[in-house]
Amino acid sequence: MENKRYPEHLVYGLDIGTRSIVGTVGYRDNSNQFLVVAQCVREHETRAMMDGQIHDIGKVAETILSVTRELEKQTDCKLTEVCIAAAGRVLKTVTVDAEYEFPSETTVNEEHIHSLDLIGVEKAYETLRSDMQEDKINFYCVGYSVIHYYLNGYTIGKLEGHKANRIGTKLLATFLPDEVIDGLYSAVERAGLQVANLTLEPIAAINVAIPEKFRLLNIAMVDVGAGTSDISITKDGSIIAYGMIPSAGDEITEAIVQTYLVEFKAAETIKLSCLKKKKITYKDIMGLSHKITTEEVIENVSEAVRKITKSIAERIIKLNGDKAVSAVFVVGGGGKIPGFITSLAEYLGLQKDRVALRGEEVLGEVTFLQEGIKKDPLLVTPIGICLNFYDQSNNFIFVHVNGERVKLYDNNKLSIVDAAIQIGFPNEKLFPRRGKALEFTINGSKRMARGELGEAALVKLNGEVTGISHRIEQNDKIEIIESTVGRAAEVEVGKLPEYKSTITFVLNDKHISCPKFVEVNGELVSEFYKIKDGDDIQIRNYYTLGQILEFMDLPFRDNILVNHVVAAKDEKVYENFNIQYPIKDEYTYTENQFDDSFEDTRDENLSYNIEEKIADVTPSQVAEVMAAELKTPVVERTGVTNDIYVSINREPIKLSGKEKYIFVDVFDFYPFDLTKAGGSELIITLNGEKTDFTHPIKDSDIIELYWKN
Structure with missing residues (x-):
């Protein structure tokens, strides 16, 4: 689509409407102006389209060819590629919320954002499939608009570069049927x-x-065509929402047909004449001539206009969430009828x-x-169809995924993961x-151990192993072997x-x-x-x-002290x-009783050796364990007693x-x-406060006792 007369690449756009087809050829210059070099409008000879849907492909193709030849004549160049748009009548939109939680605080990068968007698109797919499963219609995602991003639950304009635990x-995802x-x-x-481009x-x-x-404002745009009104x-x-009603300019034309007994094309002429003539x-159909005023026509179609505008x-x-918007811009030919x-x-x-037709103001x-x-x-x-070419050159391409032929809407960012989602x-x-x-649970507290991660999906593109984010092109062959599940969580008590593997006592x-x-x-x-699973530990x-x-x-014996x-x-x-632990039951020892004959006075029949017992228990932790003689006299218990535990120098004492x-x-x-001074001052504290020897003590008190230099 090149021509030496024009300094830039020419873009050909077609607005294939219910009543007519508008062809536009132009280019964008260095100052960002779009210059329209040729334009042509052709009405359908028959009602080959209704409510934005093509019914007679052959007739529509003939009209497209007629428009194309006229534009080729005007531009003196061959047109081979065209930008088109699908009507909102068949558009399905799904708004979803999606989240991704990181195992730990992570700096968000572009890949994280792309993955988050894909989670949202997949969720939208699942929602649409669930809603449309009875219709058995294949839908294709033709794009999505991010309404908001969230960082740790709070709205944020841009995620990339922020640290987050959760994004x-x-x-808003948009879909079209096959x-x-x-x-x-x-x-x-x-x-x-x-x-x-589509x-x-x-x-x-x-x-x-x-x-x-202007999009910070809560504004609605209504494109009133012949068969549909797109919102x-x-x-x-x-852009927070798209919508459509199957009522537009044709309803007004049909009201004229019924009122004045004319065929549809003549009624369309009467409707258009209301915009520039006072009398028509x-x-x-009987062949009789009539003359009417524009005011009469407007009055006779007012009920149809009110019906359409009420539906819109x-x-x-x-x-808009069950409330009116702040303003409305109306475009398209159907909204030009007086009173609309x-x-x-x-x-x-x-x-x-606050409701206005938009034309010259937005085509500056x-x-x-x-x-x-x-x-x-x-x-x-x-004009918007042509300009979209510069913003997003896209098309549908075909690839093969695991032997299945798949059609994808090409937004110039297609990757293997998009093809996977499509199938x-x-x-x-x-x-x-x-x-x-x-x-x-551990001591009443809930606990969870995660299983191990398996292997990622094995992905091949045209026979070569690659990653799921690899870009794809027309006729690529993709093979995906699903990821594996890792080993289930295994945890030993130890x-x-x-x-702690052991408790240490002093014996x-x-x-x-x-x-x-x-x-x-x-x-x-x-x-x-x-x-x-479910163990109570x-x-x-x-x-x-x-x-x-x-x-x-060791046997239990009398006079064991704790x-x-x-x-x-x-x-x-x-x-x-x-x-x-006493060496012999009948012994009550004092320091003065120990002498060289101690070993000879032990019970000859005692068949165990405490030193060996201790060494056998924890040989890796106790190299030598000696049985020691008792040095503290037994405390006699008489009368009413009360056992308490206190902490002395961080050691529990009963x-x-x-x-x-x-x-x-x-x-x-x-x-x-x-009796032996270990410093210049004896420090005694009770629960962090200095005290004296006669102060009462009770259970759980904390005591510090040491010499200060």
């Missing part, structure tokens, strides 16, 4: 043309009628000057090189899938963060480590137990004295508690044998030698 989008695409393509191809009539119109600088609504900088002469107003209000915009304003409850950057052409609302959509390939089977998660002044007890669903298990932070002795293979107090078999022993306790009692249970 989201609200988008037969509409095929009908348009067939008519164009029969006329010897190839489609260079858009939607409401998109073409709104891009001219409502520039982006677009803007708000907060975005016509012949009815109701549709606008519904699309006034009636629409009344049904919307707007002031009359368009120059017509032909003489005698007036900038008119009728020309907004044809209904589940999005989750493109990306690595996690194995089954494991849910359980791997839990709450689990006869030597540290000994015992395996930690864990109960799962009431049963004791080892650290190697593999957790199952209780991790014990203590042993009973009897369990420790059993673990050590934190210097005689303890029963069921006494709970916590981390770092001190246990003193006080037992008395009803009430004062600070000095601590020294009966905690080894601290007051």
